Amino acid sequence: MSDNILNQLRNKRNRATVPERIDALVPKSTEPEVQPVTVAENNNNINTLASLKAELEQYPETRRHSAIVLEKDLDSQLTQFCKDKGITVETFLEAAWTVVNADEALVEKITTEAKRRYDQRKRVGQIKRLITMLGNSY
Numbered sequence: 001m002s003d004n005i006l007n008q009l010r011n012k013r014n015r016a017t018v019p020e021r022i023d024a025l026v027p028k029s030t031e032p033e034v035q036p037v038t039v040a041e042n043n044n045n046i047n048t049l050a051s052l053k054a055e056l057e058q059y060p061e062t063r064r065h066s067a068i069v070l071e072k073d074l075d076s077q078l079t080q081f082c083k084d085k086g087i088t089v090e091t092f093l094e095a096a097w098t099v100v101n102a103d104e105a106l107v108e109k110i111t112t113e114a115k116r117r118y119d120q121r122k123r124v125g126q127i128k129r130l131i132t133m134l135g136n137s138y
Contacts, residue, residue, distance in 0.1 A: 065090075068089075078092070
């Protein structure tokens with residue numbers, strides 16, 4: 001078909017029209033209401049912003065960390081403990097690291113346990129991979 005015929009077909013189409021929606025609960029306004037800001041309010045906002053920024057600089061900077069994978073039961077216990085104490089798991093881990101880091105013997109004990117758990121997780125991953133490979137071969 002030529003472009004001319006396509007244009008004629010498009011122009012012949014009759015599309016249904018819908019009446020304009022009337023929403024009685026929402027007043028119609030063509031312009032948004034803008035409240036004027038006085039010089040005093042603007043200065044207060046600038047001072048407040050500056051003081052908030054100064055206060056923020058006194059705190060340590062944070063960084064989002066990747067998702068943490070925990071043993072199912074341990075995760076439940078830790079989550080419940082933190083809920084009971086009114087803290088987050090992240091802040092608990094920060095505090096635990098701060099306390100542990102001050103005691104070299106405790107750091108060594110925790111590192112040994114962490115290495116044991118790491119080896120266990122590696123073995124679980126290997127087993128799951130082998131199960132998948134063997135399951136796909138049948």
